[in-house]
Amino acid sequence: xxxxxxxxxxxxxxxxxxxxxxxxxxxxxxxxxxxxxxxxxxxxxxxxxxxxxxxxxxxxxxxxxxxxxxxxxxxxxxxxxxxxxxxxxxxxxxxxxxxxxxxxxxxxxxxxxxxx
Amino acid sequence: xxxxxxxxxxxxxxxxxxxxxxxxxxxxxxxxxxxxxxxxxxxxxxxxxxxxxxxxxxxxxxxxxxxxxxxxxxxxxxxxxxxxxxxxxxxxxxxxxxxxxxxxxxxxxxxxxxxxxxxxxxxxxxxxxxxxxxxxx
Numbered sequence: 001x002x003x004x005x006x007x008x009x010x011x012x013x014x015x016x017x018x019x020x021x022x023x024x025x026x027x028x029x030x031x032x033x034x035x036x037x038x039x040x041x042x043x044x045x046x047x048x049x050x051x052x053x054x055x056x057x058x059x060x061x062x063x064x065x066x067x068x069x070x071x072x073x074x075x076x077x078x079x080x081x082x083x084x085x086x087x088x089x090x091x092x093x094x095x096x097x098x099x100x101x102x103x104x105x106x107x108x109x110x111x112x113x114x115x116x
Numbered sequence: 117x118x119x120x121x122x123x124x125x126x127x128x129x130x131x132x133x134x135x136x137x138x139x140x141x142x143x144x145x146x147x148x149x150x151x152x153x154x155x156x157x158x159x160x161x162x163x164x165x166x167x168x169x170x171x172x173x174x175x176x177x178x179x180x181x182x183x184x185x186x187x188x189x190x191x192x193x194x195x196x197x198x199x200x201x202x203x204x205x206x207x208x209x210x211x212x213x214x215x216x217x218x219x220x221x222x223x224x225x226x227x228x229x230x231x232x233x234x235x236x237x238x239x240x241x242x243x244x245x246x247x248x249x250x251x252x253x
Contacts, residue, residue, distance in 0.1 A: 044156040045148040048163045052140045056170055060133060063174040067129075070181050077188050084192070096252050 012068040019061030027054035125180045132173020139166025209234040210253040212245055224251035 007014040030050020034043045143163035147156040211232040212219040219240035220227045226248060235243075237253070247253050 040153045041151050041156060044150075044153060044160060045144055048140065048144040048147050048159065052143075052163045052167050055167055056137060056140060059167075059171055059174050063129070063178060066178055067181060070178070070185055073185055074188070077185070077192065080192060092250075 010068065012064050012071065016061045016064030016068065019057045019064065021061075023054045023057030023059075023061060025054075026050050026057060030054060125177055128180060129173060129177035132169050132176070136166040136168075136170025136173065139163065139169065142166075208253070210237055210240050210247075211235075212240055212243070217245055218248045219245045219253055220248040221251040221253045224248055224253070226250065 027050065030046045030053075033046040033050065037043045037046065140163050143159040143166060146162070147159035150156045150159070208221055208223075210219040211222050211227055211234045213227070213230055213232045216232075218226075219237070220232075222232075222234070237247075
């Protein structure tokens with residue numbers, strides 16, 4: 001998978017990774033600026049912009065990445081539900097085609113395994 | 117607010133991020149012109165509050181998404197799903213209610229407990245009704 005295709009298909013992971021990288025770079029830049037400043041009052045604005053800003057970006061990136069994992073599972077469940085519904089339709093049609101074969105209550109139900 | 121089809125509550129996630137980022141920027145703008153640390157401390161507190169809001173939004177968004185996923189998974193969890201299918205009785209006369217657009221077999225779950233009248237298939241079709249796709253009368 002090429003890089004552009006990865007970005008298009010996995011936009012959430014790509015954005016998350018970009019945010020994490022940007023956050024790390026911001027933290028390093030803030031540390032460099034703070035280490036060059038002599039006075040504490042000069043360091044506080046860097047602490048706020050680069051320090052908190054970097055942590056903010058790291059948090060957003062991590063959240064987007066974790067959310068992408070959950071969305072993968074959501075799509076997996078979509079596929080499972082679709083396959084299950086198709087199988088149920090198929091079984092109902094088969095049962096209706098068989099005709100009046102059931103004689104007791106337990107035979108009046110189709111049993112479909114939804115597990116793997 | 118309605119979740120996206122992926123289960124990700126985008127608005128619930130984006131709002132705290134926007135608020136948190138705005139608070140951090142406001143704190144930075146307020147602190148950069150002060151020359152005394154004591155005057156900058158309220159801005160630092162404001163910035164930390166902004167970061168906390170954003171982090172809480174992240175956590176809430178992930179928890180909400182995870183909860184929706186668990187609900188969906190729980191619906192698929194039973195290892196066995198029982199689908200009621202009654203044996204076809206060719207002699208059964210289809211039934212339908214006066215306002216129904218489909219006619220059913222008498223034992224179809226869609227007409228259970230409802231006021232219906234029986235009439236043969238041709239009469240049901242003349243009344244503009246179609247056969248139920250579930251019980252297939």
